Amino acid sequence: MSTLPNPGASAKAIQFHYDIGNSFYALWLDSSLTYSCALWDDHDTLEAAQRAKIDYHIEKSRARGQARVLDIGCGWGSTLHRLTSNAGVRSATGLTLSQEQAAYIGQQRWPGVHAHVESWSDHVPSAPYDAIISIGAFEHFAKLDQSPKDKIEGYRGFFRRCHEWLPPGGCLSLQTMAYENSTRADFSPFFASQIFPESDLPRLSEIASASERLFEIVSMRNDRAHYARTSLEWRRRLLRRRLEAVALIGEDAVARYDKYLQLWAIGFHIGTMGLLRLQFRKLEPARLH
Amino acid sequence: MSKQQQDDIENWLSDLIAEILEIPPSKVDRTKRFDRYGLDSVAAVSVTGMLGKHLGRDLDATAMYDYPTISTLSRYLAESMEAEGIKAESMEGAPQ
Numbered sequence: 001m002s003t004l005p006n007p008g009a010s011a012k013a014i015q016f017h018y019d020i021g022n023s024f025y026a027l028w029l030d031s032s033l034t035y036s037c038a039l040w041d042d043h044d045t046l047e048a049a050q051r052a053k054i055d056y057h058i059e060k061s062r063a064r065g066q067a068r069v070l071d072i073g074c075g076w077g078s079t080l081h082r083l084t085s086n087a088g089v090r091s092a093t094g095l096t097l098s099q100e101q102a103a104y105i106g107q108q109r110w111p112g113v114h115a116h117v118e119s120w121s122d123h124v125p126s127a128p129y130d131a132i133i134s135i136g137a138f139e140h141f142a143k144l145d146q147s148p149k150d151k152i153e154g155y156r157g158f159f160r161r162c163h164e165w166l167p168p169g170g171c172l173s174l175q176t177m178a179y180e181n182s183t184r185a186d187f188s189p190f191f192a193s194q195i196f197p198e199s200d201l202p203r204l205s206e207i208a209s210a211s212e213r214l215f216e217i218v219s220m221r222n223d224r225a226h227y228a229r230t231s232l233e234w235r236r237r238l239l240r241r242r243l244e245a246v247a248l249i250g251e252d253a254v255a256r257y258d259k260y261l262q263l264w265a266i267g268f269h270i271g272t273m274g275l276l277r278l279q280f281r282k283l284e285p286a287r288l289h
Numbered sequence: 290m291s292k293q294q295q296d297d298i299e300n301w302l303s304d305l306i307a308e309i310l311e312i313p314p315s316k317v318d319r320t321k322r323f324d325r326y327g328l329d330s331v332a333a334v335s336v337t338g339m340l341g342k343h344l345g346r347d348l349d350a351t352a353m354y355d356y357p358t359i360s361t362l363s364r365y366l367a368e369s370m371e372a373e374g375i376k377a378e379s380m381e382g383a384p385q
């Protein structure tokens with residue numbers, strides 16, 4: 001199995017955002033350092049809502065009690081840790097393009113957890129995985145300057161890999177932001193240049209067409225209101241620790257994060273962006289090409 | 290009391306919108322939706338930021354979408370500030 005070119009954001013672009021400093025993110029994320037939309041349902045603390053989100057994906061990927069689980073875009077490892085410490089998973093492998101994140105996970109010495117600084121497109125597993133989870137990383141798997149055809153082809157490469165790595169009937173649980181009532185032309189230049197360089201959002205139709213005949217979509221939730229709430233909560237926490245944040249990354253950078261979190265809250269609130277949680281089941285037999 | 294508060298906020302907001310749009314404050318319609326004035330989400334973030342500073346309280350930018358005119362936003366703020374004030378007073382007066 002050969003590796004693919006990474007169709008999305010480069011390691012450099014990812015590190016621009018995620019390697020600004022672990023202690024900065026620790027100021028305003030919850031204590032598990034989960035950096036993606038929470039699942040609020042009946043929960044009212046960020047901590048509990050993040051755990052509920054992780055448990056949701058553990059259930060949908062059917063990872064509980066499995067031997068080998070893959071987390072694509074593992075952040076600071078909250079899902080990996082939950083898999084091995086709570087869901088009876090023997091080995092949880094995480095992929096990230098951020099060196100700071102991988103170093104942080106290494107320092108935790110969580111038994112059964114392995115993190116690699118590697119794109120999914122370069123990953124060559126030593127054995128198949130029983131379940132795959134990917135939360136808040138798909139937003140980095142395409143670039144704004146790709147043609148619509150190349151964009152879907154890039155996504156399809158991702159689904160093809162997941163398909164190869166899973167057993168018959170195996171599941172992938174995917175969470176991603178998406179264009180809702182907006183298009184590429186609406187993608188804010190502020191985000192493209194100062195927050196998430198080299199990244200583009202998917203549309204639901206692109207995800208559907210890229211996964212066609214590889215996976216069937218078993219369930220889906222659009223929880224954009226949950227992301228509006230998560231963003232506002234993050235911002236409140238950031239403002240509470242403002243002085244410390246400024247000391248760590250400077251006034252301008254804190255202002256940038258403040259603005260980005262507010263713009264996100266608005267986008268999810270009014271529906272220019274959506275938040276999809278999708279459960280995929282591997283189709284068998286599949287005609288891959 | 291809340292009416293006075295509401296008028297103050299309305300006047301302050303009208304002046305701010307007039308300044309942003311470079312029109313006289315008398316031309317600002319307090320019942321016209323912010324988006325009809327061409328104010329986008331970036332403008333919403335800065336308007337709520339300045340308004341929050343002016344009022345000395347934190348304000349979510351999404352409030353401009355839930356209360357999309359000068360008059361509805363001002364009423365909401367005056368009422369919620371009054372409610373918070375009442376809460377604070379009654380807590381002070383509560384038996385220890």
Ligand SMILES: C[S@@+](CC[C@H](N)C(=O)[O-])C[C@H]1O[C@@H](n2cnc3c(N)ncnc32)[C@H](O)[C@@H]1O
Pocket residue numbers: 006008009014018033034035036072073074075076078095096097098101118119120121134135136137140141
């Ligand atoms: C917003 S964070 C989400 C982290 C984590 N899943 C969570 O919910 O806390 C996005 C993650 O995707 C990773 N990522 C982006 N592009 C990637 C790629 N091509 N391969 C693997 N990981 C990638 C980043 O390094 C980062 O860890």
